[in-house]
Structure formats: C-alpha cells, structure tokens
Amino acid sequence: MQPFVYTALPARVVFGFGTAKQVAHEVARLGCSRALVLTTPQQVAAGEQVQADLGDLNVGIYSKAAMHTPLEVTLDALAQAKALDADCCVAVGGGSTIGLAKALALHSPDSAKLKIVAIPTTYAGSEATPIIGQTEIGKDGKPLKTTQKTMKVLPEVIVYDVDLTLTLSPQMTVISGLNAIAHAVEALWAVEANPIISTLAVQGIEAIARSLLLIKADSQSKDGRADALFGAWACGTCLGACHTLGGSFNMPHAETHTVILPHAVAYNAPFAADAVSRVAKALGVANAAQGLYDLSKENGAPYSLKSLGFKEEDLERAAEIAARAPYPNPAPLVKEKLLVLLRNAYEGVRPS
Template sequence: MLPFVYNALPARVIFGTGTLAQVVQELRNLGCSRAVVLTTPHQVEQGKAVKNLLGDLCVGLYTKATMHTPTDITDAAVSAVQELHADCLVAVGGGSTIGLGKAIALRTDLPQIVVPTTYAGSEATPIIGQTEDGVKTTQKTLKVLPEVIVYDVDLTLTLPSKMSVTSGVNAIAHAVEALYSKEANPVVNLLAQEGIKAIASALPIIIHERDTPSLREARSGALYGAWACGTCLGAVGMSLHHKLCHTLGGTFNLPHAETHTVILPHAIAYNTPYAADAIAKVASSLGVTNAAQGIFDLAKTLGGPYSLKELGMKEADLEKAADIAVRSPYPNPAPLEREKLLELLRNAWAGTRPE
C-alpha cells in the first residue's frame, strides 16, 4: 500500500425519501431561526414550498441565482440577506443555487443547508467558482462548505431527462478527475468508482423506463452517485477537464453541466496515455473497455449534447479558449500543450467520437 493523506470534510448528510421535512429540525439544530431560501428564477415554486415548510423560521425568498455565480448577483443577494437579518441560508436547487449560497457564505459566514435537486455534486465540496468580467475563478475554503446536505429522492423524480443526463455526467467528471488527481488516495478511489457505476447504471433506466416501478430506485442510485462523486471533488484537486469547463463557461457563457458532458470524453482521451491505471478504473466502472468512448456513447445515446457547436460555441473562439486554458499552470497527468489542447477543443466542437 502506497502512503496517502485523506482529509474527511465536516458536513452532515441526510439521504432518503421524504427527507425535505427534516430541514426544519436541521435549522433548529444549527441554532437558527431566520433563514433565507435561495433558488433560481425557474425553481421559485420549489422555493416557496420550502419557505412554507419553514414557516416562521424563514424570513425571505431570494430567487435570482444564476449560472456561473456572477459576482454582481452575489452583491445583490448579500445586501438582501443582510437587510433581512438572516442567520442561515437554505439553498434549493442545482449548481447555480448552491453556488450562490456558497458565495454569500464566503462573505458573511452564514451557515448553509443545501437541498440538491440535480446531480451537480457541488454541495459536498468546499469549492466555489465565481465569474467577474467574463473570467471564472475558483477557490477552496471551508468557509463555503455547507453544514448540512439534505438529499430527498422525491425532489429528483421530475428532473427533465436531458438535465438528468448532463448533471449526471457532470457528477461523473468529478470522480474521473479524482482518480488521476495528484492527491488521489484509496478512500477517494473507492468513492469515485462507486459513484461512476451508480450514475452510469441509473441514467439509462431514468431515460428509457420513466414510467416503471424501477424509476424511483434508479433516481435514488443516481442521487447517491452524485453525493459520492461530489465528495471526491471536495477531497482532492481537479485537473484539465474542470479547467477547460471553467474557461468555456466563464468566458464564453456556455451552460455548465452541458459543457462538462461534451468535454469529459475528450479530456479522458487526452489523459489516458499518462493515467492508464486510473482510466482503467473508469472503464471498469462504466462496464466498457474504452472509458472515453464509453462516456461519449452514454451521453449521446441518452440524448445528451456531444458537441460544443450545438451549445453555441463559435469555432473562431477555440484558439482563444486554448490560450486561456494554458495561461496558468495546474496539475494534470498529461503535459498541457497548446496545440494538443486546441485539437481536443476542435474535436469537442465538432462532436467527434474519441479514438
């Protein structure tokens, strides 16, 4: 056994069906009584339901969470939270809402309860990404790690098919990069393989057997996999895949989960010659022999996006994206060479199946 270091993150996790009702007691356990509920404009009704559930323990509902966590939105949200004299944040939604909760917590130190409704996984991490003037940056600090995560399978039953695929592959990306991270360790390796297998097994059932009794079990498996993959993301550093996705999202405003879905097969192919053992674990968890092709085929056959072109990326911007991606060094199994990165981006733009 090789030596390793593993840091467990201090978060409380509640997983099950009908667990949303436990948010009230969790709020009290934190000693809080003036919560603000956060959502995106598209999830206002879910936010209202949680606000009603909390009753007098809730002092407001803020519904302007936005993709890539723009700092101007955070500015306005912090002002609103402070005017309400809030003592806790309850984020209900996916990565956009969770990101806003983290951004507010970074500035105010308010405790967070997160109720995920997608498979984003960011709720399990002390990582925040923020966008200012077209540039997305990330930082890692325990100040943004939610105190409590409440996973309720019921809240994912109506997650649209395409969003299920893209947020699921987004979660898988966390586990893939954890396996070849420089901080990889046996604990994270087990979680990563478990998470990949759980999500990859669940997604075909979610898409093709939507009205069968097996749907709830598949939704439960996918949500469990999302927690496992998100925990990997929080425990170790990420590499090329996440760097490219942050570049494409922050600078070119491409949708977050969809971009992860398109880029992941190509990032795997780029790193495979330099991380053969880790990528073999990915392939085994997927039940395939070629991990890059396995991810590509999984997303495409389930109706997910597979080209940057269909996400609105301009071919003329690929050069700029490659320049940004190599601007600051970061750990990655394969050397970061601009021309090879540009080739990766061109293949991803065209939707070419990895070799």
C-alpha cells in the same frame, strides 16, 4: 498500500425520500433561526414550498441565482441577507443556486458567516465540495471565471430528497449525471488521489451509469433516481473541477462538462492509465473515452460544443486559457494539443 493523506469533509448528509420536510429541524439543529431561501427564477415554486416547511424560521426568498455565480448577483443577495438579518441560507436547486449560497458564505464576515443548508434538485454535486467558482468582468471587459478551494463555503448540511429529482427531464438527468462523473474522473487522476476517495469515485461512476439505464426505461424509477442522487454525492465529494469554458465564454456548466469529458479522458489516458482503466471498468466498457461519448450521445445529451452555441473563433482563446490553468493535470497542458481536443469537442468527433 502506498502512503496517502485523506481529509474528511465535515458536512452532515441527510439522504432519503421526503427528507426536504426536515429542513426546519436541520436549520434549528445548526442553532439558526433566520433562514433565507435561495433559488433560480425557474425554481421559485420549489423555494416557496421550502419556505412553508421552514415556518417561522423563514425570513424571505432570493430568486435571482444565476449560472457561473456572477459577482453582482452575489453582492445583491448579500445585501438582502444583511437587510433581513439572515443567519443561514437554504439553497434549493442545482449548481447555480448552491454556488450562490457558497458565495454568500465566502463574502460574509467570519464572525457572522452565513451557514448553508443545501437541498439539491440535480446531480451537480457542488453541494459536496469546498470549491467555489465565481464570474466577474476582467480587465479586458470579458467575463472571467475563477475558482478557489476553501472550507468556508462547504455547506454544513446537505439534504438529499430523491422525490425532488423525479421530475428532472431524461436529457437533464444524463447531462447532470455525466457532469457528476466528470468530477469523479478528475479525482481518480488527481495528484492528491488516495484509496478512500478513489473507491468513492468508482462507486459514484457505477451508481450513475446504473441509474441512467433505469431512468431511461422509466423516468420515475425510484431506484434509478436514488442511485443517481447517491452517485452525485459520491462524485461531488471527489470534485476538483475546471470551469474555463463555462465562466469565460458563458457556456452552460453541466452541458459543457458532458461534451468535454470524453475528450479530456482521451487526452489524459496515456498519462493516467490506471485511473482511466478504472473508469472503463466502472462503466463496463473497453474504452473509457468512447464509453463516455456513447453514453452521452445514446441518451440524447449534447456531444459537441457547436450544438451548445460555442463559437469556432473562440477555440484559440479557450486553448490559451486552458493552457494557463493553475491546477495539476496528468498530461502537460500544451496549447496546440488542447486546441485539437477542443476542435474535436466542437465538431462532436468520437474520441479515437
């Protein structure tokens, strides 16, 4: 056994069926009494149900959460939280809503930090991480997404309610699931990898791969949905993700990860053979990159950047941004090689 360092994340996890009904208990348990519910415009109905479950602990709802956590949305939500004297927020939804909750915690003063109760409705995994990505307009007038890691944004409580995921469409299920797998893959080859997180990453990949087969056969499969949600938590706990394409080019986060993942695995395979071998074994395939590509394509998920609306003329700039990324990567981040990766992803070529 090699020496390692492992830092456990101190979030409370409540997992099961119908657990969202416990939200008032969880808010009170935190010592909070003025909860602001957060949603996207599309999930107001789910947010209103949580408001009802909160009862007298609810002070309002903010329903403008947006993809890539734009700074202007965060500041608007923060103003509403202050006006309502909120002491916590309950985020109901996927990565966009939970990202907003994290941003509110980050931008609130340490002495009055907004606590977070996250109720995920997708398999994004953001709720399990101390990582936040934010988008603002750069000096060149173009959107630029930056990420940071800080325990201040880690939700205090995560309430996983399998019932809330039963209506997630089959396509969004596989997109969200592969996005979660991307987090686990990165954890397996990360510089700070350790046997505890690696074991959790493999468990997460296995659970999601297993769940996709069950959900494809029956979208209401409770076993499949429970496996997927557990896998999302396991993979999210391992997260150390890159958000270059999403924030800088306004691309959908989960869909972009789904497309890029097989090509990133192929790119890093020569420099992370053990990690990539573990991914292949967890998926039950001989070649991890090809297995991930096939899993996406065969389940109706996008497998090319072109299909997501990415512009071919932006490939060069994307390669430049990726090559400047500050995070460690198994393979050297060489612009010319990254451009090949991105072009293959743009065209939807199956990794060789």
